[in-house]
Amino acid sequence: MDFALSEEHRMVQQMVRDFAQKEVAPIIKEQDRKQEMAAFILPRMGELGILGVCFPMRYGGQGMDYIALGLVCEELEAVDSSLRVVMSVHVGLNSMGLLQWGTEEQKQRLLAPQARGEKVACFGLTESGAGSDVAAIASTARWDGDVYILNGEKMWISLATKAHHALVVARTNLKAADPHEGLSAFLVDLSLPGVTTGDIHGKLGVRAGSTGWLAFQDVRVPVENRIGEEGEGFKIAMSCLDNGRYTVGAGAVGLIRASLEASVRYAHERKAFGREIGKFQLIQQKIARMVQSYEAGRLLYLRAGWMKNQGLRNTRETSLAKWFATDASFEAASEAIQVHGAYGYSDEYEVERYLRNSKGAIIYEGTSEIHQLMQAGYALGYREDAPLRCELPAYDAEFWQAE
């Protein structure tokens, strides 16, 4: 067992840290106030290769592994959750789904431009009436003998107004005995006639990110953009979540680290009763908890990343990493505000943004409640993961790095 990061991983970490700290940290407060994503973020992340970090070079990626993806997410969310959200939807939920379920032709045609950052991708699963209850999806894709006719609305979609492509799950079989089996997945070009998109404002957190809705009215989706077989939509969506949740968990660990670092800094600076407040045991207790959460969360996501590298099914481990880290990040951010006292309650310091940003991840990509049901299900033997027709390919350095 080796707990050390490789030199390659450490350099990736440093490179992404430099980008986030130098280019985003100075402007993030203003973007958060304006509720607007800075225009340079997506092109810059594409140009630097971050949007394609873990994909084989032959599909436009950078040839790094899934651990590198996790480290990137941790570094990005240590500055702002909106940066990590980009990785969750563009890489985790969409592009990794194409890597797992797409045909060779689809990987060349659809994945490669996404991995190169030329096309931004989002994920359309949730609807206003279907969140945790995925089988309640009402969007339909009706086969008319030539193309699929897509109708419906997707809600709470990150990057809805920024993306060029969306991986959309819609109902193709209204009569399926099990409603889960009536779903199919499509990679929809959002420039097609009949697609409209919009932003949602007034969110509690991730205000420097873009969240919105997608509406489809008689959108003609070619059959070559159907991902997987008809009826595989639910399974595809669930494996996309295995990858998205990994990025969310790794990112939440970055948020814990940011809360910890801010708290340590402030505990040294701030004096009360003639001493720096770090000397008080109740402050120390908060800091100790953050250290515990950070290190445990980190080990959990790195294990999930390692399993992905090995090609092992990791639904349980990824769910655990995501559940633990997101809950812990909310607590860490809240305690960081407490350490900062009244200053932490104002946006003069970063920690109030951390708290607002942390809440979303406890709701999306499986609420904490869903993850608890999953964990209990595995422990009690009520739940097991059946093999999939297409598993996420194990990381193979030679294949990934060949052009």
Added chain:
Amino acid sequence: MKIVVCVKQVPDSAAKVVVEDGKVSWGDAPLVINPWDEFAVEAALLQKEAQDGEVIALSLGGESAKDALKHALAMGCNEAILVSDPTLAAADSQAVAKVLSAAIKKIGDVDAVFFGRQAIDGDMGVTAAQTGRVLGWPVLSLVSVINSLDPSAHTVRVGRATEEGRQVVESSLPAVLSVGKDIAEPRYPSFMGIRKASRAEIPIWSLADLGIPAPAVQVHWPEIFSPPAREVVTELITGGSPEEIAEKLADKILAEKVL
């Protein structure tokens, strides 16, 4: 075209440097490539890309200096060489210049040598000039822009940022250039560069490999001490109107003999 970029490994600019038991210490702060040298690497890479050349990063230091070289490789340098020798532990800038010159000669067919304007640890800012002197090559310092660098015509034309303004100068090649931060924003390492760097076996040259004796060291540090801590007292001046506050402030400044 062949350019050598000299880089140095230094304590991070955010490190708290103190003197402990007569020795300089930066605690457990990370060592990084000298930030000025990143500009030199960037300048060299831009030349390489414009005319299909080769850039070799060169450093003098201990094993840890390999990290600075790997950073340069990850940014896009073709090769890296470390010169390391136990006799160089207390080398001054002149001794460093002699060693770098010997390494540059050993590399051979070098058209230009790039330096950052100074290293943020020693802050001497003379190694480039001394290296040029040892090599017998012209030195162009404070370079802010490279207008042309033509190895076949053996000429280089640069803009220098001086206090009075910008000066355009031409020189023959080979030459030594030391660059400032106006030259171009250093790029981040690329993912491909990172992979290449992490796998690179960096050759280590000793003084024996260079065929030179340990250079004499002229500049010594007889005494090193941490600067005394400054006593800062903060006072808030209040008043009913801006005029009143300004008046109080002016009185205070005069009383304290600041002006």
